[in-house]
Amino acid sequence: MARTIQSLERAAAVLRLLAGGERRLGLSDIASTLGLAKGTTHGLLRTLQQEGFVEQDPVSGRYQLGAELLRLGNSYLDVHELRARALVWTDDLARSGGESVHLGVLHHQGVLIVHHVFRPDDSRQVLEIGTMRPLHSTALGKVLAAWDPVAHSEMLDAGLKSITDRTVTDSSVLERELEEARSRGWAGENGETWEGIAAVAAPILDRHRMPVGAVGVMGAVERVHADGAPRPRLVAAVRDCARSISRDLGADRFRGVSLGSE
Template sequence: MAEIQALAKGLKILNLLEHSRNGMGTTEVAKHLSIDKSSASRLLHTLANYGFVEQDENSSRYLLGPQLLTLGQHLLNRITLRDHARPYLHELVDKTGECAHLAIQAQRQALYIDQVESTAALRVESEIGTLSPLHCTALGKVMLAFGESRMPDEFRSFTHRTVTDPSTLEAQLAQTATRGFAIDDEEYNYGVRCVAAPVYDHRGILVGAIGISGPAGRVTLERIDEFGTVVRDTADALSARMGYDARLFLAQSRDEGTANH
């Protein structure tokens, strides 16, 4: 019985962390579960040992861990977005010759849920289930520019091109919103450029991002607008497949603007 109670409390901790944007400390967990701090600490350490939670080195707060992604991997096959996106990923590969990726937001990062590889000998691949930062990846910037994601608390540098200044990133995001696609110009990995665009559902809500990644020698700055147009058009087609009607939401936006004047 004691083991069952401990399991139940462990599951409650996972539910608590799921709804906590910035994680929780041991004292907070103990308070929510109405248990003493030492018991909460033992439960958290056990969950951490199995990868279900992880402790932030700076704040000492606990967040959901990567093992949950592994357990949930089979569920990705049932995600409607992934099912609908598959032919569009192939279309991107056919049109650009580069690897195509699909991502959603998870834990304030971009979670890769599908990809189609390029046939080129030199190509850029990303493992499904990988989490990438929002501030320096094309897929992540889409979520910052078009969704409701908050700016990151810190701007970790991965290359000398990584944007670490909030004002500079905000300017990039404004440009991204205007042209309809985001760019990663060797900001996350040297020698790799990426382009991504937003995907909406029938409610007009951002549900993911679709994009391509390739060697900087092929995805050149001179061709970036060309790649961007292809990616944006493909994302628009996928959004329409998801039930999104851009004209309807544009009309609603105009009506709201008129009402506010």
Template sequence: MLRLLARGSGHHGLTEIADSLGLARGTAHGILRTLQRVEFVEQDHTTGRYRLGAALLHLGTSYLDANELRSRSINWADTLAARSGQEVRIGMHHDGAVLVVHHVFRPDDSVQTLGIGAMLPLHATALGKVLLAYDPDLSAAARRRELTSLTRRTITRTQMLERVLTEVRGQGWAGEAEEYMPGEASIAAPIRIPGGLVIGAIGISGAADRLCDSTGRPRATLVRQVVQAAESVTTSLVDEN
């Protein structure tokens, strides 16, 4: 049941859950109530749909520390940088921000600064949007704080941020264009552990005109490369366990 709730949009109705698992509605409801009591599952009081709870998500983040996530992702990050021609970052949540645990330079001769250890804003970066989208407790905390404006494109209204996070969950990746830095854009996708819990994100960043098309949307080829890299890291974590 927890694996089912971790898939797709992360929001599932009782009938959908029962039918997917071949359970009677009463049986499924009983299991969900048990999981709610230990905060592994939460129910949206407006829609009645279920999602993973904050307690389980926080348990998942303890599965890997920053060094382990970096060591298990490094090969895929190098490959992503080579294929995309962009710099690659791997991040995880720490103290209300994105902690960059690994950074691969763009494969060119330009002057670049190593970003390992940098703390990036959650609401204005693709990495951060991924982490917010799949952690209800983290996104709720973000909504309670003022969303700092970093550029004229930064999302500063909580309603808009929530719509964006819903879109991220639906499509399985996040993007931003000039929300964090003028002229820069980024694309990211979730890294999961066995069971489907998101414990980090991998993404690329670079000049907006290289990452985005004429409409400002992330280029489909780059999105596919990022999603494939995230899936490869996830598969490696599953295979090792």
């Protein structure tokens, strides 16, 4: 087995620590959490800071992730063909639907958000590119699990954990929901990950008509739903967006994978 480089492993551990929980941590906090000597930790932080991966607050002396990581992250996302093909269509979906739009792919037993278009209003919003979401409680995740056998298996491996009191944790109930999603061509969520938040998502297919991701809208339940169900115009807009992206990826026909009845 190939040997690993300890200093790189430690640097990666520092970055992961700064990426989760509190956004700014002091030297002592980082050293004690990782079980490293302060001198070793300071050397790692100083090197990461010189490379732009870590920044130090001049007032508190605490450390946080640096802007260079954002540049590298965007470079990774930019080579993702799905994201590149979806840019125009997701912008159109946000404008027509009036809600924020997310594009997700399967990644490490969850949904990785590879593109996010803000809701077209003046409200304060947080960019969610690069965040992870559960498979079993989100519209994006249900779409991936419904159309992609690998995603379905990883969803079960990850476990159906309760997130809110509306999260479905019964596998038989969830399987029926996924079957219904395949039949109608879209999946939804209603307060299953965040209370008061609903979403609608549809699958994206590649040139081989295989599922490669999902696109959806998300917003307050009172805007996304009407009479206890997703607004038909939003469902239609999401499905049209998914079809358009799929066509750009070469899936000009949807034979072999049902996207539901019209």
